[in-house]
Amino acid sequence: MRSWLLVLCFAACATHQVEPAPPPRVALPAAFSALGEAPRTDRWWGHFDDAVLSARVERALSHNFDVAAAWARVEQAEALSLAAGATGRPTLQLDAGSSLSALVHAPSGNLLGAPGGEVTQHQAVAGFAWELDLFGKGRAQRAAASLDTLAAVDDVHAAAETVAGGIVAAWCSLAAEAEAERLLDRQLEAAQRVQRAVTLRFGQGSASSADVLQQRQQLAALEAQRPGIQGRRQVLEHQVLTLSGEAAGRLGETPNQLPVLRPLPSLGVPSELLTRRADVRAAFRRVVSADERTAVAVAETLPTFRLSLGLGFSAKALSDLFQQVLVSLGGAMSYAAVDGGRRDAEVERTRAVRAERLAALGRVVSTAFREVEDALANERAAEESVRLIDRQLEHGRAALADAERRFLAGQGDFVQLLSAQLQLMSAESARLAAARSRLISRVQLHQALGGGFSLERGDR
16 A cells, blocks of 8 residues: 555655746837837728728628638547547446357267357447556546637737738728729829820920920820729739638728828737737647647656446346345556657657747747837828928929920920929829838737637537
8 A cells, every 4th residue: 555655655656747928038128119009999991981981891801711710620629639538537338138058069068058059148338448547648638628718719810910900901992992093093184284285285396296295295104104003903802802701802982082091099008919820829729739738748657547336237137137246346546658759759749839839939920029029110200291292292293384384485494394293103102102101000000919709609
């Protein structure tokens, strides 16, 4: 008895201790480079104040194929969790049957004791078996499977964030293309006004035919931009439809103007990313899950203890089956003393898996912080560009108006007028590109901050 107690004490000391909250090994700063002031909501796309966009995102979250596939992986994980839940639990096995035994050869007589050497036996047995979870193997298996299921749910939310971000970014780009087409119309109108002025001067003999042809070339170059704008709009519509789980085609209602951005949302502190971002939560859970599987592997190297209880009936005649009751109770210990190092190798493998996932966790946390700071930097740069280009546009419009007046008055040449025209058009296009960049940066910021919106399993 004393030797058994020593074995149990030694085995208990040899079990693996799971670290429930592994550090990400990334030293996050105390604050972001900006604070923000607007309240942050879970469904962040509402910040763009577009009901059509919000409806489109909500539809995509329940119809997107990647999100549907992620939900299917959750169901797989749940099934594995149910299977793992049976580990270490008592089992009941029912057996019933009949057997016929016949004597083949008995040189010293009829050993079966029946005429013809044949005996019929009927039996019904219920067997209970229970492997005692003394070293936590069953508990660790259940915990690992449960963590995998939670991580799979986090993967769904991460996929949903990607889908929402893709649709909102495409929507903002559609708005920018609509603005680009309106800008093109204004530029064409201004270029046609210049063409009329050049034609008038040519008729007066104070402008050359080269000036007229050069302005016509400018008009043709502007017109050539329209097919590209329309093509990009169609591609963006296809992107929105595909993310919504639909076939590529015409989207129907599309944005007509750039959204007006609200003030920067409240960012909180960097450590909040560890619980707010779904991909970070999933990485944390997978590290602990791997640690639990190390505990399983360590428990496999220790002895196993089983209890068994049998209750059965046996008789030669079926009518007498329930007259005899057989009861058995047993206990057993098993331990594979030599296995060629297989179990020790499995322990090392699971530890290496945990180390790999811990490194992946550090990468995910570092990337999450970088994505927030990148979005902030890009938005600041785009905002400053818009401010500076607005100043440039103010001067450019004045320069073009002055060049037109001087040209019509015969005091300036066409080269000055054309240069003022081209510089203004370039600044207008740059201003639109900067405004679009600012919108996309805001979308990326919302994605990088993560959300806590709830999802229901889609129809697919």
